[in-house]
Amino acid sequence: MWNSINNLRLMSPSIPAIVKIILFFSTWIVLWLPAAIVLAIALKWHPPQPLGNKKLPLLASLYVIVPFILWATSWIENTSFANWGWDWQPAVLMSLMRGLGLGIISLVILFGLQLTAGWIELQIGEISTETGEKKINPWALIFNPASLLTLLLALWISGTEELIFRGCLQTILQQDYSMLIAAAIASFIFALAHLIWAAKETLPQLPGLWLMGMVLTLARIADNGSLGLEIGIHAAWIWGITTVDTEGAINPTGRAPEWITGIAAKPLAGAAGILLLLATATLLFLTQISVNQG
Template sequence: MWFVPDFKSLSETSLILSLNSCLLLAQSFWLNAIAVLRVLVFFVLWLVCWLPIALPIAKAVKWRFPQPISPAQKLPLLASLYALAPLVLWGIVALEGKGFKDYGLPWQSDLLRSFGGGLAFGSLGLLSLFLLEWRLGWVKRQLPPTESSLATESTETITAQSPVPVLPTLLTTLLIGTWISLTEELIFRGFLLTTLQSDFVPWVAATIASLIFAVLHLVWEGKENLPQLPGLFLMGLVLVLARSVDRGNLGLAWGLHAGWIWVMASLDTLGAIHYQGRVGEWATGIGNKPLAGAMGLLFLLATGGILGLAF
């Protein structure tokens, strides 16, 4: 009786062996690569995976690089980019044989407690900054229009304004801030910082991670974000400090970051403050961006000082 080989089974077995060999080679390369190369590979892989999603979205919202991008165009692109990041990072974590807890994200009650403390500290601290600027006469409070106030306005004003739903706005900006900050902390103070610390002393790793964090914010706004670079760099350092005082966990940094985004996004959406122009932009922030002004930098320094002393 003649033996007839099962070519289908042989091809499937060969394919499995080939895939296993590729995975072993990728794992060997990754584990033996220097930190800077691993960081570069991560960002390139993230970009390559995102482009097939981003190109149709960019076409749908009618945006072409390097044209200026509006918030309405930016949101779906940013959402798709940030939704993809944890998946790419999960693949790397699996390749390393680690878990997200190794990057400072253990899913434990301590993480949520630290997040809550950071959220309160970050949001109240930033509100205190605007309160100080209001007391100095640098900014003016503007209450969002309501239905009753609009009823007394002229027809032209009514058509130009609409009631602002304060509570839904606050909840929406809180959710968005929580999501964006979690993604950025996992990437920059989680994966990036931890990876760099394998080849560099902590302060060098913190400097490089914070510089990358600041520079990558130029991708969306371009030259408009240049005045914010020192503030973004300092912000990155403060968030590195927050992870350090939280015993290597990201909860405190996540909460701080979320609190800052929450307050800024809420005030912008509600139009709650107006800069009076009584002091130069160097103080309050170029282009009304607090990170591009002396007060914003002092606020970050004060936050870092409090973290170092209190924790």
């Protein structure tokens, strides 16, 4: 087996990038399936049942083997995680924090504009005993144990996904394609990968997920090849949308069609979410121009 892996390393420069990607995902799935089957039996789940709260254990079992897959890939490719944008320098942490801030601000703008327009309404808060009015306390939604745990999970998920799709896959694809084509392919795979968890809910989000991948690629470019900024943005989006969804914090009022606010209350399946992505892309593009001119 070791000879086969060593031969693969020697042959790697001559293997088409698409074939490498197919081998990457095939290996990942083959290694994950035994654990997935055992977990599915233990959780008493089988397709096509909805995953619900059973998704997290299956997702964790899928992502926990990623470091080993990526390490093997980096060895075969004779490269390092640093070349994929993953570095432990303090500057990366600062970029991650900036990304978190940018992602949170973008969501505040997204939901804030819809609230102002009357397209959605807040469902959280407490009824005042004096006035009978509903008092909104967003800090209680953000700073609670469940929300903070969601943030940690969001950082793990976004870090894993960005290292895979915008780090490893993007770099490998650029061996045979331009940066733009490589980003388009990697983003397409990124969007399709979400079908594994909830195909019916994900289908309307595919265009938004693809565009999200392109925007995150632009974030890597704006961050001089580092993954820090895009991990932060991605984590903020996961954290904010998941928290709002699980807490039932907002509800469409019906004053705007679903294609605007998001089909099934999924922002990426609506025009508002798409505009959020385009606005973020514009800001990243302008930031890159400013850095280049500076």
